[in-house]
Amino acid sequence: MDKYIYDESNGLWYELQGDYYIPCLILPTEKEHKPIGLWGQRHKRYLQEHKRAVYITLLTSGKLNCYLTDIDEQATEMIFRLVEQMADKEGVTEQLKVEKPMLWVGRMNEIQARAREIVYADIIYK
Structure with missing residues (x-):
């Protein structure tokens, strides 16, 4: 034979x-093999657990890494933009950082937590 x-x-x-x-x-x-960041890894885990067909399709077509890198970049940009906008809107400034550093840290942590939840809902778990 x-x-x-x-x-x-x-x-x-x-x-x-x-x-x-x-x-x-x-x-x-894949043509490029860029490292996948935190947000890309979280979306990958979501796809593996909840959207198995999408994950397999991307994996077998050779587009998974590129897709996850794009998701990571989108999420990172959105986080920075949201934190900046929320901080400006709520008056969390450098002046507050100098005068009351602990208050500034607490407010920034709250803002970052809200921004992360928005990114989870709009990008990662979608």
């Missing part, structure tokens, strides 16, 4: 493994 055979009906190569021919399948490689 031949080690490899080609099936013209479906265009696949098969490799002999024991007594069976197994299709030679290779996942496509």
Whole structure:
């Protein structure tokens, strides 16, 4: 028996493994391999647990890393923008930081927590 055979009906190569021919399948490689940040990792975990079909489709098409990197960038930009806007609206300024540092820290922590919840709802768990 031949080690490899080609099936013209479906265009696949098969490799002999024991007594069976197994299709030679290779996942496509992504062009760029950028590191995935915190938000991308959280969205990946959400996809794996709750949107399995979307995760498998992205993985097998070779677009998962690019997609997660994009989600991470969007979430990071949104966090910075929201924190800045909320701080300006609520009067959490550098002046407050100098005069009452503990109050400033508490208010900024509250703002960051609200911004994270918005990002979770709008980007990560969507």
